[in-house]
Each structure stands twice: as structure tokens, then as C-alpha cells.
Amino acid sequence: MFGFGKSKKDLPASPASPPVPAQEPVQSGRLLDRLKDRLTRTRANLTEGLARLFTGRYRPISEEVLEEVEERLLLADVGADATTAILTDLRARMKRQALTDTEALYQALRENMLAILAPCTHPLVIPGTIRPFVILLVGVNGSGKTTTVGKLAFRIRQEGLSVVLAAGDTFRAAAVEQLKVWGERNNVPVVAQSRTADSASVIHDAFHAAQSRHLDVVIADTAGRLHTKSGLMEELKKVKRVLAKLEETAPHEVLLVLDATTGQNALIQAEQFHQAMGVTGIVITKLDGTAKGGILFAIAQRLRLPIRFIGVGEGLEDLRVFDAREFVDALIGSDTTSHETPA
Ligand SMILES: Nc1nc2c(ncn2[C@@H]2O[C@H](COP(=O)(O)OP(=O)(O)O)[C@@H](O)[C@H]2O)c(=O)[nH]1
Ligand SMILES: [Mg+2]
Structure with a gap:
């Protein structure tokens, strides 16, 4: 991702500082790993509790599982408003039988997190x-x-x-x-x-x-x-x-x-x-x-x-x-999904 969302052609050559090559095109995978590393504590706080749910054989998802998700979000300081918004959606999905298993729960949580953060990107x-x-x-x-x-x-x-x-x-x-x-x-x-x-x-x-x-x-x-x-x-x-x-x-x-x-x-x-x-x-x-x-x-x-x-x-x-997507991936991404729902 290129830092400031501006196009290079807009920019007049600057006499005081010759253009330096942008640092971004380093492999984005490595950047994501670094971000994950820096977010370790929040990541652990959120995912250690959730990992048990995501690896468990919950089908379909129960209210008890959703309460555990709620508690984890509050512990990570997601706050009452955002947590309520997320849980309202998860409960609606549960009601219409859309939370068939832990993978569906994980995807729904991810979608909800993105919905909150994406407008701020x-x-x-x-x-x-x-x-x-x-x-x-x-x-x-x-x-x-x-x-x-x-x-x-x-x-x-x-x-x-x-x-x-x-x-x-x-x-x-x-x-x-x-x-x-x-x-x-x-x-x-x-x-x-x-x-x-x-x-x-x-x-x-x-x-x-x-x-x-x-x-x-x-x-x-x-x-x-x-x-x-x-x-x-x-x-x-x-x-x-x-x-x-x-x-x-x-x-x-x-x-x-x-x-x-x-x-x-x-x-x-x-x-x-x-x-x-x-x-x-x-x-x-x-x-x-x-x-x-x-x-x-x-x-x-x-x-x-x-x-x-x-x-x-x-x-x-x-x-x-x-970047909302990168942040959500760094918080609850891949490690959690890699050992999800046993067959
Ligand atoms: N770990 C960490 N420390 C930071 C970060 N940003 C600032 N700090 C530290 O927070 C302290 C206060 O920062 P400072 O810039 O002086 O705050 P100011 O009073 O708002 O100007 C300093 O010790 C900084 O090194 C950050 O992103 N991570
Ligand atoms: Mg200062």
C-alpha cells in the first residue's frame, strides 16, 4: 500500500529533498507478520479465548458461545457500543440458522469487525x-x-x-x-x-x-x-x-x-x-x-x-x-482459521 493515497504525478519536484524511493513495496506478507507481531497482546487477548471456540465442535453455534465472544470483545476494550452492534448481528444470524459452525461464526465476526472499521480507512x-x-x-x-x-x-x-x-x-x-x-x-x-x-x-x-x-x-x-x-x-x-x-x-x-x-x-x-x-x-x-x-x-x-x-x-x-482489512487480519486472521472446525 502506498502511504498517502496521492498520485505521484501531482507532486512538484521538491528542491529541498530529492524523491526517495517509497518503502512500501516490501512483500505485504512480511508487513502483515510484523503488524501481527506488534499486536501480539491484543491478539492473544482476543484470540486465545476465541481459538477454543473456533477449534471446538460447535454446530450450530449456541447462545453460550456468543456470550463468550461478547466477553472477549469487552475484555479487549472493544467497548459496549461496538460489542452490542456485533452481537446483535451475530444473534440475528444465529436466529436465521446462518451460524452453522465455528467457521461461519469466525467469518461473521470478521465481517462485523470490518464493517465497523472500514468506514474509517x-x-x-x-x-x-x-x-x-x-x-x-x-x-x-x-x-x-x-x-x-x-x-x-x-x-x-x-x-x-x-x-x-x-x-x-x-x-x-x-x-x-x-x-x-x-x-x-x-x-x-x-x-x-x-x-x-x-x-x-x-x-x-x-x-x-x-x-x-x-x-x-x-x-x-x-x-x-x-x-x-x-x-x-x-x-x-x-x-x-x-x-x-x-x-x-x-x-x-x-x-x-x-x-x-x-x-x-x-x-x-x-x-x-x-x-x-x-x-x-x-x-x-x-x-x-x-x-x-x-x-x-x-x-x-x-x-x-x-x-x-x-x-x-x-x-x-x-x-x-x-487499513481495516490488514488490522482485522492481524488481530484474528490466519492463525485462528488454520486450525478451525475439525471435520
Ligand atoms: N510503545 C510505544 N510507545 C510510544 C508510541 N508512541 C509514543 N510512545 C511513547 O510514549 C511516550 C510519550 O510520547 P510523547 O511523544 O512524548 O507524547 P506527547 O506528550 O504527546 O508528545 C514516549 O515515551 C514515547 O516513546 C508507540 O506507538 N508505541
Ligand atoms: Mg510532546
């Missing part, structure tokens, strides 16, 4: 007509914003575009340093100011730097904590206003970064940020360290916003373009 598109393209990252402290800025810069550079980073978190002493490290790793410039500056003015400067140096993309980090939550939202809204004055259509992407390990709290945060900022895309981080990766389904079901990327580690290459 919208890769970020960076059209060649918008320069600089401005991406603003927002989210609470510790959700993974600064790390995601670094990983995103890597991806975008791989697409052959040039990047400037804006150190918009002016509230934490270490935040600017952390961003500069990512800038060095990616060999991209970082625009920063003294700690007394505000986010809006740093991002304003980064926009001008991108314009004057003909850089393609501005990726702006922001603060996740202020003295009060309303203070944070006001600060972020100000960033948006300042950008809109520079360029009517900016920011072109407001990416909300959510930490998968915070479970249902991520949903509450998402609603607050969306209300204040008009989120256009979501990144879900730390899926590698958690057994609760089912939160993706809860987020998809509730918010119905594009899930642009998932974070599966702390390295440069650990940001993946979200």
Missing part, C-alpha cells in the same frame, strides 16, 4: 496543489504527539516530500529538545522559539519558513497540558485562527493523537478535542504495548472519523497507515 492525502500542507497534531500529554511528529516526518520524507517541524509545545522544557532530536534523526529543520513564546507564534514562523524555503509540509507539535483544560483548548483554537489568517485552508489536517492504553478515556478526550478543533484524522498510538487494542473499534464506532495511522512502537518506522 481513509489514508491521509497530501495533494500536490497545497503548499505548504499544514498538519497540526493535538492530544493530551503523553499520548505520543511528539513521537508521532517524528515518525510522520520520516514517512512523508519517504514519499519524496520536504518537511519542516514546528516546536509548538512551548510549555514543557524538554518538549523542544525532544522534537529537535527527531528533526536530526530525519534530517529536517525544526522551527522553535524561547519557552516564553506561544504555540501560535512558533507555528506562524514555521509556516513562513516553509513558504520562503519552498518546503512541502509543515508538521506542528502542540502542548497537551496547560493550567486548565479550557486554557489548552483556547490555545489550540488560537493556533487554528492564526493559521487560517496566513492561509484560508490551513491547517489542512488536524490529527488527534490518542493513546490506546488509556482505554475508554481516549473516547472522552476525542470528543472534547473534536468539539474544540474539528479533528480531521486520528492516530492511535502504543498498540504494541497493550492488550486493549480493541479500543480502535470503540473509537471507530463512536466517532466515525478517519483513522489515518496507528503507532506500533517507538522507532522511526513504527507508524503504519491504517
